[in-house]
Amino acid sequence: MVELRLLRYFVALAEELHFGRAAARLSISQPPLSVAIKQLEDTVQAQLFERSSKEVRLTTAGEHLLPKARQVIALTRQAVQETRDVGHGVRGHLRVGFVGSSLYRGVPQALASFQARHPNVRVDMLELNSAEQLQELQQARLDLGLVHSVMLPDGLSSQLLMKEPFMACLPEDHALARHDQIDLADLQGERLILFLSQVSPLYHQRIYQMCQAHGFSPEIRHEVRHWLSVLSLVSLGQGVAIVPAALERVGMPRIAFRPIAGEQTVSELLAVWRRTPDNPLVASLVACLGEAIDQLSTGTDAGDVVTEKI
Known part of the structure; x- marks a missing residue:
């Protein structure tokens, strides 16, 4: 294995073709330079310079080594700089998991802000349910997850990004759609469209308990994996649903969203990441998420749903 120091000394002498000037350039004396060149020649088992009292010239072997030595030095410098940038959160690669509803909770705006601040960072997005994201985080296949309310396994940290009310989601020609708000008990006997319990057990349980608190067990007809499927x-008239308020931003036709009277149960969005190793890019993206959600909650248009930033 050739020491990088020896390659640096070789390149300096190859470019100066003078031991005195090369030594001065390297801020060393001539004897250590001569020893280093001899050590390099012994390592590669080839003479690299022809020396005389009048001049120093590269041999054919030396000419062959020079561009390769320059390349090794340049790649090493690049690797060091990129590693430094990664350590300072300037460069790198983030793998981010997300639940579908987060796309209407400031995630696109946060990504745009993050990429503007970190143009040399690659961000890959992967849509997964909350349970799948936790598994991927534990196995180090994700750096950050955007999930609904979950019970965190050991080794993961989280930050609550926002919470918002649930709303009733109805076909626009439904009788209850004429009301400004509805009582959840009015949904008794309606066909309820809900997440699969295997996909989001806490959401499934929370909505089920909301109905039970209003005196009925919901009649679940359709169970799906994604909010857009709900x-x-x-919209096709296949039932009603109880959904996070952010989904009103989807703008899907033939749907009416109505507040639920007196309801205090909320939908939450959390950022989740591994505690170790510490990744400054994760902290930066979480900060961008907080800023984007704050803009949604304080700078909403008349038709937007107001959310609460945590």
């Missing part, structure tokens, strides 16, 4: 089935 909205699509509602």
Whole structure:
């Protein structure tokens, strides 16, 4: 294995073709330079310079080594700089998991802000349910997850990004759609469209308990994996749903969203990441998420749903 120091000494002498000037350039004396060149020649088992009292010239072997030595030095410098940048959160690669509803909770705006601040960072997004994201985080296949309310396994940290109310989601020609708000008990006997319990057990349980608190067990007809599937089935008149308020931003036709009277249960969005190793890019993206959600909650248009930033 050739020491990088020896390659640096070789390149300096090859470019100066003078031991005195090369030594001065390297801020060393001539004897250590001569020893280093001899050590390099012994390592590669080839003479690299022809020396005389009048001049120093590269041999054919030396000419062959020079561009390769320059390349090794340049790649090493690049690797060091990139590693330093990664350590300072300037460069790198983030793998981010997300639940579908987060796309209407400031995630696109946060990503745009993050990429503007970190143009040399690659961000890959992967849509997964909350349970899948926790598994991927534990196995180090994700750096950050955006999940609904979950019970965190050991080794993971979280930050609550926002919470918002649930709303009733109805076909626009439904009788209850004429009301400004509805009582959840009015949904008794309606066909409820809900997440699979295997996909989001806490959401499934929370909505089920909301109904039970209002005196009925919901009649669940359709169970799906994605919020857009919930909205699509509602728009097709296949039932009603209880969904996070952010989904009103989807703008799907033939759907009416109505507040639930007196309801205090909320939908939450959390950022989740591994505690070790510490990744400054994760902290930066979480900060961008907080800023984007704050803008949604304080700078909403008249038709937007107001959320609460945590």
